[in-house]
Amino acid sequence: MRHSTQPLLRAVRSGALCRAGARCLATQQTQGARPAATGAVPYDVVVVGGGPTGCALAGALGSLRALDGKRIALIDPGKLGDTRQWVPPADTYLPRALQITASNKDYLARLGLWDQCYVDRIQAYGRAVVTDALGGGAIDLAAEHEAASNAGVAYMTETKNLVSGLLKAIDSRPGVDVFERAKVTGIERAPASAGGPAGWPVVALADRRRLQARLLVGADGASSRVRRYAEIDTYGSDYSQYGLVATLCLEQLNHTAFQRFLPSGPVALLPFPGGFANLVWSLDADLFQLLRTAPEGAFAGLVNAAFRLPPAELQYMYDMLRDGADEAAIHAETAWRLDVFAKSSAAATAQLPPRLAAISPKSRTSFPLRMRMVDSLIADRVALVGDAGHLVHPLAGQGLNMGLEDVRCLAAQLELAAAGGEDLGAPAVLERYSKQRYVRNLAMQGIINKVWHVFSARAPPVAALRSAAMDGLDRLPGIKSRLVGAFMQ
Numbered sequence: 001m002r003h004s005t006q007p008l009l010r011a012v013r014s015g016a017l018c019r020a021g022a023r024c025l026a027t028q029q030t031q032g033a034r035p036a037a038t039g040a041v042p043y044d045v046v047v048v049g050g051g052p053t054g055c056a057l058a059g060a061l062g063s064l065r066a067l068d069g070k071r072i073a074l075i076d077p078g079k080l081g082d083t084r085q086w087v088p089p090a091d092t093y094l095p096r097a098l099q100i101t102a103s104n105k106d107y108l109a110r111l112g113l114w115d116q117c118y119v120d121r122i123q124a125y126g127r128a129v130v131t132d133a134l135g136g137g138a139i140d141l142a143a144e145h146e147a148a149s150n151a152g153v154a155y156m157t158e159t160k161n162l163v164s165g166l167l168k169a170i171d172s173r174p175g176v177d178v179f180e181r182a183k184v185t186g187i188e189r190a191p192a193s194a195g196g197p198a199g200w201p202v203v204a205l206a207d208r209r210r211l212q213a214r215l216l217v218g219a220d221g222a223s224s225r226v227r228r229y230a231e232i233d234t235y236g237s238d239y240s241q242y243g244l245v246a247t248l249c250l251e252q253l254n255h256t257a258f259q260r261f262l263p264s265g266p267v268a269l270l271p272f273p274g275g276f277a278n279l280v281w282s283l284d285a286d287l288f289q290l291l292r293t294a295p296e297g298a299f300a301g302l303v304n305a306a307f308r309l310p311p312a313e314l315q316y317m318y319d320m321l322r323d324g325a326d327e328a329a330i331h332a333e334t335a336w337r338l339d340v341f342a343k344s345s346a347a348a349t350a351q352l353p354p355r356l357a358a359i360s361p362k363s364r365t366s367f368p369l370r371m372r373m374v375d376s377l378i379a380d381r382v383a384l385v386g387d388a389g390h391l392v393h394p395l396a397g398q399g400l401n402m403g404l405e406d407v408r409c410l411a412a413q414l415e416l417a418a419a420g421g422e423d424l425g426a427p428a429v430l431e432r433y434s435k436q437r438y439v440r441n442l443a444m445q446g447i448i449n450k451v452w453h454v455f456s457a458r459a460p461p462v463a464a465l466r467s468a469a470m471d472g473l474d475r476l477p478g479i480k481s482r483l484v485g486a487f488m489q
Contacts, residue, residue: 039210040190040202043071043177044424045414046213048184048203048226050076052098052159053386053403054219055166056113060411062173063111066418072176073211075203080180084167086160088118092360095245096159097278099257099270099397104404105155108166117165122157123271128257128484129351130470133311134458137467138351139474141484153484154257154397156270156278179205187216187229189380200425201229201381215425216382217410219403222372224388230379236372236391239452241265242288243367243394247360248277248303250353258353259395260307261455262314266395267306269353276360277353279303280394282369287318292366295327300359301334307353308341369393371449373442378434381425383410390441392448402441409436 045061047054058074061067088094100108108114127142170176183206190200190212201216218226227234253275259268265282272278281303283291291299298321305314317337320330341347372391377384386403410433416422417429454466473479 040212041210042197042200042212042214043073044214045070045217046073046075046201046203046211046215047217047219048075049219049221049224049386049388050074050078050080050163050167050178050180051219051221051386052162052166052400053407054217055163055170056108056404057217057219057385057407057411058176058178059108059113059166059170059173060111060407061414062170062176063113064411064415064418066415068175070175070418070424072173073179073213074170074176075179075182075184075205075211077181077183080167080178083160083164084171086164088121088158088161092363093121093247093272093276093278094158094160095247095278095360095363095365097245097270097272098157098159098162098400100155100157100162100404101401102153102155104401104408107404107408111169113166113169115165116168117157117161121161121273122155123255123273124155125255125257125271126153127255128154128259129353131258131260131351132455132463132467132470133260133262134460135463135465135467135470137470139470139480139483140351141480156257156272179209179211182207182209184220184225187225199381213381213425214423215414215430218382218384218388219386221387222370222391224384226382227374227384227388230382230384232379232382232384233375234372235375236370239282239369239371239393241282241284241369242292243369244279244281244283244288244291245365245367246279246299247272247363248279248300248356249358249360250275250277250355251357252354254354256353258307258351262306263311263458266455267303268395268397269307270397275354277356281306282393282395288366290318290321292364294321295330296359296361298327298330298334299364300356301331301338303356303359304338305334308347308350309337313337371445373445376434377406377438377441378430380427381430383430383433385410389437390445392445393452395452396448398444398448402444405440406437409433 047058054074058072061072105114129140131138170178184203185206186204188202190198190202201213203211203213216226218224220226254271254277257270259266264284264287267281270278291302302317305317317330317334320333370391371393374384374389377389385406389406390402392399413429413433414424417424422429
């Protein structure tokens with residue numbers, strides 16, 4: 001007879017079911033999965049991928065009382081020990097950064113996975129200003145209440161800061177084994193003749209260790225080896241663009257996110273503490289090559305211009321760069337045009353970010369922009385989370401947040417399963433995860449893709465229409481609050 005898991009789960013969470021009893025049950029289940037004849041060591045959950053999503057999942061599973069005694073493995077080919085012991089530079093911020101919504105930050109904090117980060121390097125903000133360069137429309141998205149704005153509805157942090165904090169937290173979770181510098185050389189399904197649990201995925205590492213997983217989780221990014229093992233197909237499109245990121249030094253402190261849609265793609269300035277900012281500039285391939293290699297002084301001026309000048313003037317500056325003009329000439333031309341703009345009526349009314357004083361030396365890096373969907377988030381004893389299961393354009397800052405929502409959902413389903421005595425890799429458990437996340441991921445991908453296409457249109461009637469829509473939305477506080485909730489909270 002099948003009983004509801006809710007009373008047992010409440011008992012586990014409240015402490016009515018003692019840790020010793022939970023550990024005993026979990027140990028018995030894992031002992032029942034004896035090592036295969038090939039020497040594979042059995043684990044309840046094996047997470048492949050030590051990035052933010054994989055570390056968050058491993059940390060979450062190691063923090064749940066219902067999973068006390070379960071064996072969790074985290075595998076990554078990188079030097080996770082170096083990341084764990086990372087000491088941040090005193091005079092700059094790393095360009096690889098993440099925006100985290102308030103609800104995801106609160107989730108990590110409740111599990112004790114947030115405070116291990118360098119919290120003084122995390123910037124909370126509650127306001128985002130979005131403008132359209134072609135049509136002139138603008139929308140100011142701010143937290144509805146001043147108290148909420150001060151606390152932050154979104155948080156900016158360096159990727160390494162988050163991963164370092166998660167790894168430190170995982171160190172205190174005795175049920176999580178971390179395999180660093182561990183390259184996965186193969187994944188196969190255990191045959192019945194191997195002497196262990198038939199059908200469990202077996203992960204082979206370069207050092208000849210083998211791990212057998214009751215549940216194998218792919219958190220290993222866009223080129224996921226776990227996804228290929230599970231034969232889950234992907235589809236989508238390339239945007240024929242690159243994201244150029246850098247660390248900026250501003251002329252004044254800033255606690256607001258700014259984004260401007262240019263004909264070549266959106267440019268965003270996201271706040272860091274102490275007057276620093278993170279730049280994410282989406283660029284067509286040819287323009288990307290120009291700006292990626294532009295002298296730092298010229299590039300700094302072009303960033304200021306990108307948030308202020310009309311597209312035609314920006315194009316003139318790009319042509320100067322393309323024609324090989326020297327840095328001094330580009331700097332002088334940019335400074336003159338920005339001075340003219342500063343004296344114009346547009347400068348008095350526009351919602352502009354602080355001016356950039358300099359770019360942090362050697363901070364420019366890049367990545368291709370793609371959208372990828374999957375046919376399924378699950379397969380036989382396999383689940384995908386994060387970029388292994390979906391890729392989106394960074395214009396809304398939702399990539400990691402979608403991954404963390406995957407983590408929250410999968411961890412909750414595994415917690416329910418453990419409390420109810422279910423097999424963590426059972427189809428019913430994974431189906432519950434997929435039912436909650438697959439359609440929501442597709443919906444978010446669809447929204448972001450449509451926004452990109454709408455703002456990529458350069459025809460004047462389309463630009464006028466979308467800017468009118470932005471201006472109209474800016475006068476509707478209720479709609480703006482829903483947008484803040486959808487993308488920042």
